[in-house]
Amino acid sequence: MRITVLALDGLFDTGLAVTLDALGAANKLASRMMGATPKFNVTVVGVRKRVRSGQGFTIPVQAITPDLKPDWVIVPALGKTTPDELIPALDRADVKQATAQLVKWRAEGALIAASCIGTFLLAEAGLLDHREATSTWSLAPLFRQRYPKVSLDETRMLVATDIGVTAGAALGHLDLTLCLIRKASPELATLVSRYLLADIRSLQAPYIIPNHLALADPLMQRFERWSRDHLKEGFSLQDAANALATSARTLQRRCQEVLGKSPLAYFQDLRVERAQSLLHGSGLDLEAIAAEVGYVDGATLRTLLRQRLGRGVRELRADLR
The missing domain is CATH 3.40.50.880 (Class I glutamine amidotransferase (GATase) domain)
Structure with a gap:
């Protein structure tokens, strides 16, 4: 070759x-x-x-x-x-x-x-x-x-x-x-x-750091801060838009243009990032971590981690040791 x-x-x-x-x-x-x-x-x-x-x-x-x-x-x-x-x-x-x-x-x-x-x-x-x-x-x-x-x-x-x-x-x-x-x-x-x-x-x-990506746009920076404050709550596009003094349509469009994904997908990225951090250093079990990032049970979080990161909870804990 x-x-x-x-x-x-x-x-x-x-x-x-x-x-x-x-x-x-x-x-x-x-x-x-x-x-x-x-x-x-x-x-x-x-x-x-x-x-x-x-x-x-x-x-x-x-x-x-x-x-x-x-x-x-x-x-x-x-x-x-x-x-x-x-x-x-x-x-x-x-x-x-x-x-x-x-x-x-x-x-x-x-x-x-x-x-x-x-x-x-x-x-x-x-x-x-x-x-x-x-x-x-x-x-x-x-x-x-x-x-x-x-x-x-x-x-x-x-x-x-x-x-x-x-x-x-x-x-x-x-x-x-x-x-x-x-x-x-x-x-x-x-x-x-x-x-x-x-x-x-x-x-x-x-390896992606979600808040680094948000720095590319002022609205996304504000959305990132709002999202981190509301990780334990169920996501509402309208609530987020109201809090940021913009329309749901504008928030949806800017998120797609800057981050290449929907506001909900970015919100879930932040949940995954937080869950990874808790898996590493908190000593909490999976159910408690799920509650901290807004899921009613550990099974839902387990599925999300597998989908987003290609690894299960046991593998993630091992990676972080």
């Missing part, structure tokens, strides 16, 4: 390093433990002759030449963590050149993969239009606002479509790379996972 890694100035150092290290480990393990030839021919390229990482390290890159015909192109994330940092970076000349190159490679048949902020470049190129995708959960509100044609689901760690794969935040680079290794050889992917003490995660949902 011919893999081209597209490096840009200011990229997230760990994202590039974990991608190259995992692919390097795959090639070594294929030879050493499976008696096979290396599976991946990896080239790191740049649209500029000199590329520096976010931490200031010089990254050796090759020039992009007409004879470069990758099977997969991987776009590591830029090291930007806030909208104020990211939006100007997306307007840089080298980023625009990179997005044009992604379109060209895709037209030639290459598949495109990106994690975290790297997914913004795919969206900038229009490659994710009318497709499902995931991205870093922390910038999901900005992603939705900037790319309304993309069906974003930031609760998922990996989303595969006809153009390639998108992955979630930060260390989602490792999940993404393991996914590509699995496409070449499931057996090899298992070896690499064990060697690196890493497994592909299906969900970002357990």
